[in-house]
Amino acid sequence: MAILRVDNLHFSYGKKKILKGINFSIDKSMLIGIIGANGSGKTTLLKNISGYLKSTSGNVFIAGKNIKDFTIKEKSRYIGYVPQDIIYDFQFNCFDVIMMGRIPFLKRFQMERKEDKDIVKKCMKITNTWQFKKTSIKKLSGGERQRVYIARALAQNPKILLMDEPVSHLDIKYQIEILSLVKDLSLNGILVITVLHDINIASQFCDEIFIMKEGKIIDSGYPKNVITPNNIKSAFSIDVELFENPTTHIPYVIASLNEKNNPAYRSYESNKIL
Amino acid sequence: MKLKKTIYFIIALLLLLFIFIISISIGTVKIPVHEIINIFNGGGNETSRTIILNLRLPRVIASAVVGMGLSVVGAFFQGLLRNPMADPYVLGISSGAAFGATIAIISGFGMFGLNFMAFVASLITVFLVYIISKTGTKVSMTAMLLAGTAISAFISAIISLIMLINHDEFTRIVFWTMGGFNLINWNSVAFTTPIILIGSLAMYVFSRDINAILTGEEAAEHLGINTTLVKKIILVIGSLVTAAAVSISGIIGFVGLIIPHISRIIVGPDNRVLVPFSAISGAIFLTCANTLSQIILKPSEIPIGIITATFGGPFFIYLLIKHKRKGERMF
Numbered sequence: 001m002a003i004l005r006v007d008n009l010h011f012s013y014g015k016k017k018i019l020k021g022i023n024f025s026i027d028k029s030m031l032i033g034i035i036g037a038n039g040s041g042k043t044t045l046l047k048n049i050s051g052y053l054k055s056t057s058g059n060v061f062i063a064g065k066n067i068k069d070f071t072i073k074e075k076s077r078y079i080g081y082v083p084q085d086i087i088y089d090f091q092f093n094c095f096d097v098i099m100m101g102r103i104p105f106l107k108r109f110q111m112e113r114k115e116d117k118d119i120v121k122k123c124m125k126i127t128n129t130w131q132f133k134k135t136s137i138k139k140l141s142g143g144e145r146q147r148v149y150i151a152r153a154l155a156q157n158p159k160i161l162l163m164d165e166p167v168s169h170l171d172i173k174y175q176i177e178i179l180s181l182v183k184d185l186s187l188n189g190i191l192v193i194t195v196l197h198d199i200n201i202a203s204q205f206c207d208e209i210f211i212m213k214e215g216k217i218i219d220s221g222y223p224k225n226v227i228t229p230n231n232i233k234s235a236f237s238i239d240v241e242l243f244e245n246p247t248t249h250i251p252y253v254i255a256s257l258n259e260k261n262n263p264a265y266r267s268y269e270s271n272k273i274l
Numbered sequence: 275m276k277l278k279k280t281i282y283f284i285i286a287l288l289l290l291l292f293i294f295i296i297s298i299s300i301g302t303v304k305i306p307v308h309e310i311i312n313i314f315n316g317g318g319n320e321t322s323r324t325i326i327l328n329l330r331l332p333r334v335i336a337s338a339v340v341g342m343g344l345s346v347v348g349a350f351f352q353g354l355l356r357n358p359m360a361d362p363y364v365l366g367i368s369s370g371a372a373f374g375a376t377i378a379i380i381s382g383f384g385m386f387g388l389n390f391m392a393f394v395a396s397l398i399t400v401f402l403v404y405i406i407s408k409t410g411t412k413v414s415m416t417a418m419l420l421a422g423t424a425i426s427a428f429i430s431a432i433i434s435l436i437m438l439i440n441h442d443e444f445t446r447i448v449f450w451t452m453g454g455f456n457l458i459n460w461n462s463v464a465f466t467t468p469i470i471l472i473g474s475l476a477m478y479v480f481s482r483d484i485n486a487i488l489t490g491e492e493a494a495e496h497l498g499i500n501t502t503l504v505k506k507i508i509l510v511i512g513s514l515v516t517a518a519a520v521s522i523s524g525i526i527g528f529v530g531l532i533i534p535h536i537s538r539i540i541v542g543p544d545n546r547v548l549v550p551f552s553a554i555s556g557a558i559f560l561t562c563a564n565t566l567s568q569i570i571l572k573p574s575e576i577p578i579g580i581i582t583a584t585f586g587g588p589f590f591i592y593l594l595i596k597h598k599r600k601g602e603r604m605f
Contacts, residue, residue: 052495076498087490089356091543100486104498108479149493156497 001064002027003191004049004160009058011041011048018044020215021058031186032193033202036212037236042195043084045212046162049193051075062160076104080153084164084195086145088137094148095133098124101155120155127151127181143174150181161185163194167201179205203227203250211235227251279541286554290338293558297334297565298326302573328460334561336458336466337578340519341529341560343470345552347512348530349537350477353484353545354508355415361531362516365422365509369429370399371520372451376433379447380440388450389462393521399425400513413505452577453524455564462522473515474553480504481545488543526563526579528586529556539593559586 002025011019018041026032034042047053049060051067060067062078070078080101101123102116124130127147132140137148146166153161163182167175175198183205186192196202202209203223210220213235219226232240232253240253299307305322312318313326347362355364363369374395378388403425407417433451437444483504486494491501516530537552563581570576 050496052492072495072500073498076496079496081493081496083490083493083496085490087356087493090488091538092485092488096485096544097489100489100497103482103486108482 002061003029003063004193005061005064006049007059007061009045009048009060010056011044011053012056018215019048019055022215022217024210024217024220026191029186029189029191030207031183031205032191032208032210033196033206034193034210034212035196035199035202035235040212040235041215042212043164046081046164046193046195049160050079050081050162052081073104076156078159080156080158080161082146082149082153082161082163082166084168086149088140088145091136091138093132093134094129094137094140095120095124097137097148098129098152098155101152104156119157120151123151123154126154126184143170143178146170146174146178147181150178154185158190161190161192163192165195165197168197175201199227199232200252203252204248223250227253229253279547282540283551283554286551286558290554290558290561293561293565294334294338297337297561298330300565301325301330301568332460332463333455333458333564336463336522337455337560337564338557339463339467339470340455340523340526341533341556341558341563342553343466343474343515343519343556344526344530344560345533345537345556346474346477346549347516348556349534349545349549349552350480350484350508350512351530352534353488354505355419356488357415357419358535359531360419361527362512362519363426363525363527363530365403365418365513366399366425366429367396367513367516368520368525369426369433370396371517372433372525373399373429374521375450375524376436376447379443379450380436385457385459386461386465389465389521393517396517396520397513399429400509400517404509411502413502413509415505418509449577450524451579453526453579453582454567454575454577455523456575458522466518466522469518470515473511473518474549477508477511477515478549480508481549484508484545485543524577524579526560526582528579528582528590529560532586532590533559535590536593 005025006022009019009022010017022045034045036042044053048055049067051060051070054068062070067075098120099112099116102112102120105116106112121130124133127150129144129147129151132144132148137145140148150163150166161182166182167178170178179201182192182194186207196206206223208221209223209226210217211226211231212218218234219231227242228251229240229242232238239256241256243252243254244250245252295307295310298310299305303325305326309318309322310326313323318326344362348360351360351362351364352358371392374391374393375388377395378391383391403418403421404413406421407413433447437447483494483499483501486497486499487501487504495501533556534548534552537548537555541547541551560578560582563578563585566585567576567578567581570581
C-alpha cells in the first residue's frame, strides 16, 4: 500500500485556482524535492498533503486512509511539518520546544513521561541540537533553529516529514548539513517531501524531483531524467545550460546569461538606466 | 528546577494569606488581628463585626478574585495573540463596560443595575469586535486587535460626550472608570466570583495548547491542536471573566499586563505553571493596591487604578532596565 497517494487534487483560494489536478503515489520512504517558480503551488500542495488546507476536490490518502477521515491529533502522529517561516520570539528553551512534538501522544492533562523525554533526547542527538537544550531558541542562528524545528517534527515520530524551503535562508554549509540530515532520515524509513529553490541542491540530494508549474506537476522522476533544459525553461521561463558532475553524473544547471533567451537578464552593455 | 518552582508557589501562597489578613485588619479603622480571629469565631463587638464581615471581607475577596481573573486572562491573551502588549482590555471590553456603567449612572440605576449594565455592554462590545474581524470561519488576531482599538476609541468619545452633557454625574463616572472596590457588597462578590473562578479553571485546561500556539498557529495545528476552536474558547471565556471583573471593580489597568510578565520572569513561559502563578500574584497585587487605596489619603479613598499604575508602571520599567543590563530582552 502506498505511504502517500494524491488523487486528482484541486485547491482554490476563493475563485483563484492554485492546484489543478495533482496525481502521484509514493510507496517507499525517500527524499522528494519539489521545485517550481514562485506561486506555482508548492507550499499549497504541502499544506494539502498535511491536511492543514482542505482540498476543493480530489483526495489525499495517507497509508490508504483519506486525510479527511483523520482527526487533527491523528494527523499529527503521521505527519511532521517544518514551516517556511520559523517563529522564535518566545521564551521557551529548545528542549521545551522540541518536547511540544510529543503533544500528539499525550492526553490533555498528562505530564510528559520518561519515554517522551528519551525520545526528545534521541531526536536532539540526531539533529545535533542536544547542546542547546537549555538555550533559548532566540539565541540560535538560522540553521540551528531549523534543526530545532526538524527535531520537533521528528519527536512526532512521523511517517511523513514535510518541509517548506528549509534551506532558503541558510549559507552553503548549513544547506548541506540540513539536507544531509533529511537524507539520512529518508534512508531510515521516513518519507521526506521538501520544497527547494536551488535546483542543483535538489538534484544533488533528492531521490526524485517534482517540477511544478501553475498548479500542476509537469514532470517527475530521477533528477537525471527531469532536470533538463526544456523542463527548466518550461517551469521558470529561462534558458539554462546543463552540465554533468563528472564523478556523480548528476545534472548541474547554470542560467544562460543571454538577453534574448532570458528576458529577466539585462546585460551590462545595454544597461542604460542612468 | 521543579523544587525551585514549588518553593516559589509556597512563598506566594503564604504571602497571599498574610496580605489577606493584614488587609482585613487595616483600613480607615484599624482592627487588630486577634480581634479578627475573635470575630471569625463568632465573638467581637457589633461595630467591628459589621466592618469586618459586611465591608472589609467582601471587599478583600473581590479585590483578590478580580486581580486573579485579570492576570489569568492577561496571560492567556498575551499567549493567544502572541503579543506582549496584550491585556484583558485589548478587545475593547473595558470601554464597553465603561459605556454600560455610564448609561447606568446617568439613568440612576442601583449598584446591581450598574454591574449588570457594565457586564452586558462589555460582552456586546467584544461580540462586535469579533463579528468585524471574522472572515469566513477564520478570525484574524491582528484584525481583532485593530477592531478592538478602533471601537474603544469610538466608545470613549461617546462616553466623554455623555459626561459633558451630564455634568452632575461627571465625578461618579470618572471615579468608576478609574476603578475601585468601595461599592462592593456580598451581592457583587456572589455575582462575579463563580464566573471568574470557573472561567479561569476552564481556560487553564488549554494551557499547553497556548504554549504550542506561541510557536505559531500553523505549527500548533501540525502538533494536533485545533487552533480555531482553542482561539474561540479562550476569547469567549476570557471576555466573560474580564467582563465579570470589570463590572464590579471598574477599569483597573496594568494588572493584566504586568502580572503575567513578572510571573514569566519568576517561573518561566510554560502556561501550565505560569497561569496559576499569575493568578496568585494578581490576587496579591490587587489586594495590596486595595488596602493602599484606603490608607494613603485617609480618610478619603484613591481610585485603585491610580495605585496600580503609579506602583506598577515604575516597577515594570525597573524590570525592563534590569533585563537590558543583563543583555537580555524580556520579550
